Amino acid sequence: MSVNIYHHTPLFAALGLAFGTVSPSVYADDSDVKVERISIIGAQQELNKTAGSVTLIDEIELEKFEYDDIARVLATVPGVNIRQEDGYGLRPNIGFRGVTPERSKKINIMEDGILIGPAPYSAPAAYYFPMTSRMTAVEVTKGPSTIKYGPNTVAGALNLVTRQVPDSSEGAIDVAYGSDNYGKAHGHYGNTVDQYGFLVEGLHVQTDGFKELDGGDDTGFKKSDFMAKFNVDLSGKGYRQLIELKASYSEEESDETYLGLTDDDFSKRPYRRYSASQLDNMDWDHSQLQLTHHFEVNNFNATTRIYRNDFSRAWFKLNGFTSSQGGSVPTLQEILTHPTDESNQAYYQVLTGQQDSTAQEILVLGNNDRDYYSQGIQVDLTWTPELFGLIHTLDAGVRYHEDEIERNHTETNFFMRSGVLENTGEDTRATSTNTEKTDALSAYVQDSMTFGDLTVSAGVRWEHIEGSYQNRAPGQEQDYQDKTTTIWLPSISAFYALSENSGIFGGVHEGFVPTSPIQDASIDIEESVNYELGWRYSDQALRTEFVGFFSDYSNLKESCSISAGCDTDLEFSGGEVDVYGLEASIQHSFALNADYDLPWSVVYTYTDSEFKSSFYSDFEQWGFVEKGDPVPYLAEHMLTASVGLTASNWQVALLVSYSDEMPETAQQQLTGDPDDATLAGVYTDDYINVDIAANYDINSQSRVYAKVDNLFDDADITSRRPYGARPTMTRTLQVGYKYKF
Numbered sequence: 259m260s261v262n263i264y265h266h267t268p269l270f271a272a273l274g275l276a277f278g279t280v281s282p283s284v285y286a287d288d289s290d291v292k293v294e295r296i297s298i299i300g301a302q303q304e305l306n307k308t309a310g311s312v313t314l315i316d317e318i319e320l321e322k323f324e325y326d327d328i329a330r331v332l333a334t335v336p337g338v339n340i341r342q343e344d345g346y347g348l349r350p351n352i353g354f355r356g357v358t359p360e361r362s363k364k365i366n367i368m369e370d371g372i373l374i375g376p377a378p379y380s381a382p383a384a385y386y387f388p389m390t391s392r393m394t395a396v397e398v399t400k401g402p403s404t405i406k407y408g409p410n411t412v413a414g415a416l417n418l419v420t421r422q423v424p425d426s427s428e429g430a431i432d433v434a435y436g437s438d439n440y441g442k443a444h445g446h447y448g449n450t451v452d453q454y455g456f457l458v459e460g461l462h463v464q465t466d467g468f469k470e471l472d473g474g475d476d477t478g479f480k481k482s483d484f485m486a487k488f489n490v491d492l493s494g495k496g497y498r499q500l501i502e503l504k505a506s507y508s509e510e511e512s513d514e515t516y517l518g519l520t521d522d523d524f525s526k527r528p529y530r531r532y533s534a535s536q537l538d539n540m541d542w543d544h545s546q547l548q549l550t551h552h553f554e555v556n557n558f559n560a561t562t563r564i565y566r567n568d569f570s571r572a573w574f575k576l577n578g579f580t581s582s583q584g585g586s587v588p589t590l591q592e593i594l595t596h597p598t599d600e601s602n603q604a605y606y607q608v609l610t611g612q613q614d615s616t617a618q619e620i621l622v623l624g625n626n627d628r629d630y631y632s633q634g635i636q637v638d639l640t641w642t643p644e645l646f647g648l649i650h651t652l653d654a655g656v657r658y659h660e661d662e663i664e665r666n667h668t669e670t671n672f673f674m675r676s677g678v679l680e681n682t683g684e685d686t687r688a689t690s691t692n693t694e695k696t697d698a699l700s701a702y703v704q705d706s707m708t709f710g711d712l713t714v715s716a717g718v719r720w721e722h723i724e725g726s727y728q729n730r731a732p733g734q735e736q737d738y739q740d741k742t743t744t745i746w747l748p749s750i751s752a753f754y755a756l757s758e759n760s761g762i763f764g765g766v767h768e769g770f771v772p773t774s775p776i777q778d779a780s781i782d783i784e785e786s787v788n789y790e791l792g793w794r795y796s797d798q799a800l801r802t803e804f805v806g807f808f809s810d811y812s813n814l815k816e817s818c819s820i821s822a823g824c825d826t827d828l829e830f831s832g833g834e835v836d837v838y839g840l841e842a843s844i845q846h847s848f849a850l851n852a853d854y855d856l857p858w859s860v861v862y863t864y865t866d867s868e869f870k871s872s873f874y875s876d877f878e879q880w881g882f883v884e885k886g887d888p889v890p891y892l893a894e895h896m897l898t899a900s901v902g903l904t905a906s907n908w909q910v911a912l913l914v915s916y917s918d919e920m921p922e923t924a925q926q927q928l929t930g931d932p933d934d935a936t937l938a939g940v941y942t943d944d945y946i947n948v949d950i951a952a953n954y955d956i957n958s959q960s961r962v963y964a965k966v967d968n969l970f971d972d973a974d975i976t977s978r979r980p981y982g983a984r985p986t987m988t989r990t991l992q993v994g995y996k997y998k999f
Contacts, residue, residue: 306794307713308706309751309763310401311337311805311841317394322902322911323951324434324965324994326442326463328352328390330949333898333915335398336841336861337414337807341891341920342976344514345468345987348479348540350387354400354413355788355807356837356865356892358816361385364771364784366407366415370504371561371638372548374418376569376630377661379409379696379723380775383819385628386544386569388418389483389508391444392461395419401790401805402749402765405719406653406702411747412769412786412809423455423487423502424448434963434994438478440465442994453491460484467513468988472533472611473677479512497555504550509543516820517576517590518982520597520606521975528973528985533611533677534576534621542571557642566633576981577624577669577820579605582617591878594982611677620671620682624689626820627666634659651706653717662695691731694775698723704749711755715765719747725775743772743783760795771815773829781829784815792841802844811835814889818877820980830877834870835889839863858901865892869924879979881925891977893918893944907955912948919944922978943974945986961996 306312313335325331327347329340341351341359353359361383367375375384390396399407400414407415429447434440441464448457460483467478489502515538519530548565579587588602590609597606607613608621615621638655667690671682704717723743729736751765769786792805814832845859867889874882879890895918902911919941951965971989978984 306796307708307753307755307761308403308715309753309765309790309792310399310403311790311792311803312400312403313398313843315396320390320393320396321953322909323913323949324391324963324992326389326391328387328396330915330967331390331396332398332416333896334859334861334900334913336803336843336863337400337805337839338398338863339865339892339896340917342986343984344512345985346465346479347390348387348481348510348512348514349385351891352416353892354398355841356809356839356867356889357413358889359891360816361819362387362416363817364410365413366404366410368407368415368417369546370420370548370550371417372563372565372636373632373659374546374567375632376567376628377632377663377694377696379659379698379772380661380694380725381630381663382410382774383817385571385573386542386630389461389463389481390418391442391463392420392459392483392485393418394421400807401788402715402717402751402767403704405717405747405749405767406655406704408700408702408719408747408770409698409721409723410771411719411767412771412784412788420485420504421446421448421457421459423450423457423489425450425455428999430996430998432994432996434992436465436992437988437990438466438468440990440992448487450491453493455487455489455491457487458485468990469529469531469985470527471531471536473536475513475536477513477531479510479514481508481510481512483508497553499554500550500552502550502552504546504548506546507544510540512540514538514540514573515575516980517609518594518978518984520594521983522597524973524975524983524985528983529988532609534609534674534679537623537672537679538575540571540573540575542569544569559640561638563636564634565636567631569630570628571630572625572627574623574625577622579608580620580622580671582620587618590981591978595978608674611674614675615673619674621674621679622669623672623679624667624669625686627668629664629666630662632659632661649708652703653706654701654703656701657699659698659700660696662693664693665690667691688731691729692776693728693730694725696723696725696775711761713753713755714750715752716748716750718749721745721747721770721772723772725772727775739775741773741775741777745770745783759797760793762791762793764791765789769809769811773815774817777829781815782813782831784811785813786811799848800844800846803842805841806839807841808838809836811837816877816879818879828877830875830880832869832875832877832880832883833873835867836870837865837867837889837892839865853905855904856902857904859899861898863896865894865896867892879923881923883924884926887924887926888921890923891920891942893920908953910950910952912950915947917945940978942976942978945972945974945976947972947986959998961998962994963996964991964993966991 328350329347332338337355339353351359352362357364363382376386397417404411404414427449432444434442444461446459462482464480465478466476469477485506487504492499515535517535545568551562553560578590593602593605608615608619636657641652668686670686671684672679699722702719706715726738726740728738747768749767753763755761766789769788771784773781787810789808794803814835817829842862847857868886869883872885898915900913922940948969949967953963955961968989973985975983
């Protein structure tokens with residue numbers, strides 16, 4: 259169950275109490291808490307009086323199901339659309355309010371208030387995502403206040419909050435074991451002596467994988483994450499001041515693939531993997547440095563962050579077929595969609611290892627080797643003066659940001675021999691060899707004014723983006739080509755308190771998603787006008803909110819990378835599109851008696867969409883679009899319900915989530931050459947997932963827990979992009995032990 263408390267202490271003092279209850283005094287007075295501005299939501303109030311939907315999932319809720327997958331966490335948040343991919347959430351696909359979930363590229367992903375994507379401007383596809391298991395809170399912001407984050411302002415922002423430096427000696431150990439040799443080891447320790455504090459934290463997660471590779475071998479992953487924080491409290495009489503240095507390093511090696519199954523093979527063995535994917539492997543490492551200075555005096559505070567992120571990855575995977583005899587060969591998508599066609603049968607037999615390659619069926623494996631960096635300085639200010647008899651909350655900020663992606667892609671040819679891939683001995687060849695980089699300067703200001711029961715907020719964001727692209731491929735060298743985008747993004751919203759516990763709100767803001775440096779002027783930026791109207795109620799036991807939203811796109815832009823079935827990173831314009839829907843959430847805790855509580859929640863999202871014109875696009879997910887066709891990979895109905903039983907030293911929780919089927923292409927019937935749209939009219943499966951979890955406190959320091967994900971072991975098709983049907987995760991069992999000291 260997510261907790262829509264909207265506002266909370268900026269230091270998450272209560273979140274460190276992993277095994278206890280939240281003391282009301284923690285929220286009532288945070289004067290003794292160090293000022294570490296890692297939250298984007300603020301301090302808790304009984305009723306949030308700002309427009310926009312804001313959701314906090316705190317550490318207590320995160321520990322309830324011990325999820326490693328951010329998609330399972332976000333199932334409890336209204337207005338979030340998810341497309342599963344690998345089952346573990348290694349590379350999540352997240353969208354808000356109907357934006358494409360593909361690689362989470364249209365939402366702002368932040369860690370402790372800083373953009374954490376590998377190259378948020380130059381290449382926003384999130385092939386790196388922080389480990390959910392080490393977060394102490396997850397915050398989701400949608401609506402007009404999105405203009406404070408950027409660069410993407412259509413949908414919203416996702417902020418992941420790391421552990422704070424404790425006020426005194428504190429640590430914990432968490433170990434777990436589960437299905438498919440799943441293992442987790444997580445520990446942290448920190449302390450503050452006088453004005454100096456530190457925290458060290460380490461996390462390692464691994465599994466053999468739930469998919470079954472033809473011929474054996476693992477299909478899982480190993481991930482490790484290490485973080486250290488050091489701070490010094492320089493507070494004096496009448497002011498508070500903190501300087502903190504954060505350093506982290508993480509790495510992953512996963513035997514992941516883009517290769518799925520034919521629908522017929524999926525119906526027989528949904529967790530099968532073909533022999534042709536036996537060498538597929540992702541290997542990456544990520545490092546981060548962040549220096550933060552926070553100053554607070556009276557009704558003014560300022561936070562300055564200087565940051566640097568480096569990310570290197572190499573994904574070696576099957577790309578398709580080639581022929582030494584020349585001529586065309588079918589794509590993997592064509593083979594897996596029509597495996598019984600005479601022209602595709604031999605290729606299918608090679609993919610599955612049932613037949614050896616001939617000179618016509620040579621497998622091509624590509625190594626997508628990329629290096630990224632992002633760095634910058636960001637200043638955020640808040641001032642709460644009383645001017646002209648009105649109470650104001652003035653938020654402002656400025657950010658200078660640089661990022662870059664350097665691609666060094668190669669391809670190598672292989673034969674299939676008795677179910678084993680063998681190098682043909684031919685030279686490895688370069689494919690995409692280029693660099694994209696961006697310098698961006700942005701600023702925002704937002705003023706919230708209170709007139710009795712009415713609060714009005716008005717703001718604007720400015721983005722000035724200078725991008726450049728260079729082709730470094732031998733024989734095709736090209737100097738940097740520059741492009742510049744400058745845009746103003748206004749917003750206005752209002753909240754009216756109907757009573758002490760309820761109110762109505764609404765707002766409108768400009769939505770924007772920039773184009774990448776590689777695109778020429780023929781591809782327009784994404785622009786939309788976004789509206790919302792809602793009502794919320796909040797008291798100590800019950801919180802509920804209903805929000806209607808409408809996004810009027812003057813131009814919908816989509817980028818197509820290999821994860822969506824394109825050979826290279828390309829962008830396409832879709833013209834005018836309408837996306838609209840409803841978000842609803844209810845959370846309540848019912849006291850059965852003095853010993854037992856029954857918390858429950860229901861979260862529902864309705865989303866619909868339609869293109870406003872007919873056109874043809876080379877983007878396969880669109881194809882021949884007729885006016886009124888839907889946007890691909892958006893579920894019309896999503897519902898999550900949870901119920902628990904809580905006592906003083908134990909609790910049990912059940913979570914049921916439902917996702918409607920999703921169209922895999924806007925094109926609802928074939929037009930023209932069928933080979934141009936092999937998935938026209940095809941939908942993913944709708945699915946129901948049931949998770950159950952329980953924990954028991956042995957004493958004040960020790961806890962045991964157990965959980966089962968996908969209790970009924972349902973296997974459903976989550977996507978056929980880029981190459982064939984891929985399943986939801988199988989039923990998994992996990993048991994663990996935590997010790998706090």
